[in-house]
Amino acid sequence: MTRWLSSIRNSEALGSVAIFALLFATYFVLKGCRYSFFEAGNLATNVLPLVVVGLAQYFVVLVRGIDLSLGPIMAVSGSLAAVLFPLGIVPAIAIALAAGVLAGALNGLLIARLSLSPIVVTLATMSVWDGVALIVLPVPGGTIPAFLQAVLTSEPALLPMSLILLVGFALLGTWIMSTRFGLQLRAIGGDEIAAEASGVKVARIRFFAYVLAGFLAACAGLYFAISTMAGSPIIGDGYVLPSIGAVVLGGVPLIGGRGSPIGVVMGALILTIIGSLLYFADLADFYQSLINGVILIVVVGAAAVRDWAREALAR
Amino acid sequence: MLSIRGIDKRFGATHAVRDVSFDAARGQVLGLVGENGAGKSTVIRMVAGVVAPDQGSIHLDGNRLALRSPSDALTHGIDSVFQELALIGNLTVADNLFLLKAPKHRWLSIDRRRAIREASEILERYQLDIAPTARVRDLPLGQRQMIEIVRSVERDPTVLVLDEATSSLGQSEVSWLARLVRKLRDAERIVLFISHRWDEIATFCDRVAVMRNGRLVEVADRPAMPQDRAVRLMTGRDTSGGFPPKVPPREGTLLGVDNLEGPMLSRTTFSLAPGEILGLGGLVGQGQTELLRALFGVLPLRGGSVALKGRPLRLRGPRDAIGAGIAYVPLERKSEGVFLDKSVAFNMTFASLALGWLSSWFGLIRFRKERATVAEAIDRLKIRTRSGHTPIRALSGGNQQKVLLEKWLQMRPAVLLLDDVTRGVDISTKHQIYELVRALAREGVGVIFYSSDTYELVGLADRVLVMADGEIRKSLAGSELSSAAIVDAAFGSRVGS
Secondary structure, eight states: OHHHHGGGGOGGGHHHHHHHHHHHHHHHHHTTSOOOHHHHHHHHHHHHHHHHHHHHHHHHHHTTOOOTTHHHHHHHHHHHHHHHGGGOHHHHHHHHHHHHHHHHHHHHIIIIISOOOHHHHHHHHHHHHHHHHHHHOSSSBOOOOHHHHHHHHOOGGGSOHHHHHHHHHHHHHHHHHHBHHHHHHHHHHHOHHHHHHTTOOHHHHHHHHHHHHHHHHHHHHHHHHHHHTSBOTTGGGGTHHHHHHHHHHTTOOTTOSOOOHHHHHHHHHHHHHHHHHHHHTTOOTHHHHHHHHHHHHHHHHHHHHHHHHHHHHHO | OEEEEEEEEEETTEEEEEEEEEEEOTTOEEEEEEOTTSSHHHHHHHHTTSSOOSEEEEEETTEEEOOOSHHHHHHTTEEEEOSSOOSOTTSBHHHHHTTTTOOBOGGGBBOHHHHHHHHHHHHHHTTOOOOTTSBGGGSOHHHHHHHHHHHHHHTOOSEEEEESTTTTOOHHHHHHHHHHHHHHHHTTOEEEEEOSOHHHHHHHOSEEEEEETTEEEEEEEGGGOOHHHHHHHHHSSOOOOOOOOOOOOOSSOSEEEEEEEETTEEEEEEEEOTTOEEEEESSTTSSHHHHHHHHTTSSOOSEEEEEETTEEOOOSSHHHHHHHTEEEEOSOIIIIIOOTTSBHHHHHHHHHHHTTSSBOTTSOBOHHHHHHHHHHHHHHTTOOOSOTTSBGGGSOHHHHHHHHHHHHHTTOOSEEEEESTTTTOOHHHHHHHHHHHHHHHHTTOEEEEEOSOHHHHHHHOSEEEEEETTEEEEEEEGGGOOHHHHHHHHHHHHHHO
């Protein structure tokens, strides 16, 4: 087990860890050098959906794709669950997750089997799932069993549940990348033609990358619905671009092949903690968008400088 | 026994392979020769499952195979090493070796330590001095090709396809491969071998199949197929393997290079006369490409100076080099030279357009002039294409190379840098390129030309600089210039260092 954890030491995520540490330190000082498990739990609760959608986006970006429909898939699964919970908890959760898998499979089918452009396909399916979510649940609401929320806010072993889930998803991503499937994902992102010629079943692996993304997006939607005690057909809209932002901030180039899940988790944390910082700095919300953009440029620029420096040193 | 029965393949309007049938028995090495565009690569690709035949069938040991992908071919024991390398640059050597079958431990995770250990055992067994944790993109081309060969051989295929697998290998590496192929033959495996170098066909193969214009012209045992006969069958005419006569270079110095320091280069000093063809030789990856790229401004210099016609040059990028009249035709035409989806005409003229040689003073393109220029060049260089509008992807490698060459000739360069441009190009196109280069030299253009083919260096160059470890070890000209002398200088230096 410790062996596949060693990939966390991967230097690719180092830059985003450093930035998060810096932002977190600032936050810590602004708060008067006090931090509690409760606050850590709060941060984890806020960041968790973005972490999970970010990981979903990560697997797709890794194979040189992009998935704009992940937000609406979140909305569909959350709305489905909210509508179906009266039928029973297990079927509701199963159907919500299955919807995500199916939506991912549809994307994968169109992109991997029919070789259509990922941005066009997911732009279309984004619109489709937006519509489906509104049909399932025209206005935010539905019924969420209170005890599910109680589970999410519980503190087994004195740790907030959301923090445990956060670590759990990070480990899940790291584990997936340590398997043959993960290696082949990186291979496809690195050089698709070479991977195909090496005997990698490129279409199949790519298909499963989209299925996995759909499943993770459904998990995020489910979590969001339970933690807010309501399904919402429009929550996804706020997650599409941040999920791509988290991937890029995490040190994963959009041409794929590189980067680690830990980087993506850091990317999501950075985007989230900026919001908290702005709150304490007494700046209005609308600065967040501007500052997110600046940070994105700084991080991507820093990565370019790092690559350039590494090359200069190698000479 | 591998049996190919009546396979046929069209790509759009091009009838690439017409009704080809042949057999290769177990324990046999079959060489497939032909000019570029003759269809041998397509035949090989059908055997390897990369493209599906329109008609015909492929049988192995009596079973008809339906190959829809390279991974289908692999499951039937057909393994291929292609000219375009099938390794993933951003992964390590070990990851590439075990891309499909990485050793696992608990929970499906790859056991990285075991993978690295097993990879280093494999590399040692094949006498390769390469670290299993090295990233493939950091390795020289020759080593990458050897890793790929090892990966395929290690999977113990029934049929091994080597498509131009020696194109990046030096001489000692080729004999390494020859030993490997002999072992496969002794183990009753079938090897299909494609190469443009006849001496390799002669050493490796038991039987030779010759292709021309998509058809299989003849299959014969090696002894019954001497080189001149094979060349006659390939081209459909007699071509003596002659080089254009050498012309003594003019007096003076065109390009003066003094104490150049840069990536893979140290203390490089030489001069180039107008009208001189200067060859760069040595083992693969000894700084030849780096030297050419540095002179073109692609690689940054750390020291030394370059002067053209006595005037010092500042090379900050290709723009500076182009401005001074230095043109560079790269080795990896697929990645650096051509826009595959664009037309022949676009590829030929876009540099001229971008730099203003073909546009009017408002920056508008003079289309009529462009059309005339393109038509004239297609005719002059005998480029085999349906028209100037055909996407360059549809052309064979040799014809693509000619288009690329023409792109740079249009700027009327003072110095032409050629980076192994004849690699993977068929014999008759090679000779057209030799004639072209010599004609330019006669006009006073200075040519620096790196080739991994010693025979070509001796035949074409007026003087050859042998490089090793980024330094010029020897300068050979006149009667001193021979294949043996080049090889001696290349290997002597390796022992010495």
